[in-house]
Amino acid sequence: MINLSKKGMLLANEVVKLVIALIGISLLIYLLFSIYYTSSQDQKLNEAKDTIGRMKDIISRINSGAVSNEKITDISPPSWYLFSFIGTEKKPNSCAGENCLCICDKVIYDNTLWFKNRQLNECDSSGVCVVVKNLSKFNEFEINDPSDGGTNVQISKVGSNIGVKKIWV
Amino acid sequence: MFKKGELTTQQIVILIILVVSFAVILFFLLRLNLGSETDQEICHNSVITRGKSILPVDTFPLQCKRQYVCLSVDGSCEVMTKPEVIKVKTKDEVYKALADQLAECWWMFGEGKVDYISSEALSKNYCSICSQISFDNSVKSIFENKSFFDKKEFYSYLSKNKISDGQTYENYFLINGILNYPGKFGEVDLSKQYYSLMGITSKVSKVGWVLGGALALGALASIPLTGGVSVIAIGTAVGGAVVGGSAGWIASSYLLVPSIKGPSGNFYIPPSVIEVTSSEFDSLNCDEISTSS
Secondary structure, three states: OOOOOHHHHHHHHHHHHHHHHHHHHHHHHHHHHHHHHHHHHHHHHHHHHHHHHHHHHHHHHHHHHOOOEEEEEOOOOOOOOOEEEOOOOOHHHHOOOOEEEEEEEOOOOOOOOEEEOHHHHHHHOEEEEEEOOOOOOOEEEEEOOHHOOOEEEEEEEEEEEEEEEEEEO | OOOOOOOOHHHHHHHHHHHHHHHHHHHHHHOOOOHHHHHHHHHHHHHHHHHOOOHHHHHHOOOOOOOOEEOOOOOOOOOOOOOEEOOOOOOOHHHHHHHHHHHHHHHOOOOOHHOOOOOOOOOOOEEEEEEEEEOHHHHHHHHOOOOOHHHHHHHHHHOOEEOOOOOOOHHHHOOHHHHOOEOOOEEEOOOOOOOOOOOEEOOOOHHHHHHHHHHHHHHHHEEEEOOEEEEEEEEEEEEEEEOOOEEEOOOOOEEEEEEEEOOOOEEEEEEEEEEOOOHHHHHHOEEEEEOOO
């Protein structure tokens, strides 16, 4: 009789137990991380809403002719980005096909291989956008933490359009 | 010889089969997309809970999310990312898709029977955007390559066609007689996006009445038409909201939304199709949007 089964069976047993344990631990880590991430994202979303609200007010004032430009210092949330979606480019659903300004987290691997429209979906689901019909295109930029110097933004009238740029005060 | 508690090959195979079966069932459940149905149920339940509660309504937040819907002939939709695509082939199918969106919205927010807003010193309009609707380029072919259709045709569809429980859409939305509106109904521009929305006007609290809040009821000032339906019109010539008078309508005015008094005693904006980020939307004077995007 061949005496291989015992050794082999022991190994299979240990592997199965190890795999089950690893799956359990991974699920637990995922759950804890999700809870932390959700609460952190909610806080950032509220900060983004505040910032976009302030920017919207400034844009209204500029469009009404009350002022020609205005600055906002130390915008938040840190590590998120300011995006502009203009003209015929694809926009987040919340922009309703109009030019818009968004504050959202930046995704990696967008529009490569099977990753399609990830940035737009991110801005829709976890970001905040405001429609600015006469917005000029600007390059996206990151919002820095105040400890790293913060990020200041100037909103101004450029011809008949609204320009947004990062400035160093 | 096996030790006690060791897994046999048979047990391992059973375990693997169980895991694979679970994955297959999960895959099909996700494919069924039961989530969207659940979102509507969650919203409806939160509205009912607020309406029935003896506690202050703010104790129970509304849990309603905006849906993104795209009407398309060929199933493609370039103007939105990940929308719910509804395939349409005829005008009636376009109107039915819109009517169903409105009916769903009306149902979610209690069909005018639920007061889910607390009384306030000053009356305010609370709007709920249930879905954002876009039209794919292919839809133009249904309308003889025109880029718009008359809203009156849509209201006519609502008055003639029945929803599943036997009553017409017009009856269900409590807008009987809407076709008697003497002015223009406006157009739906297929290149724009539209909200399917409804609204409720808060009642004036006792404090508000004492403070002379009765005047605030004018927030949704309206002129009765027939069957208790009133209308709010907007004048394109003059801009801003204009309420039509019984003496005659401004020639260029068109219907914005009807205004109705629901069984709950509140005034409501029945489910309507309103252009996104437009002067019409601004004219509704929505103090708060009670749905999240």
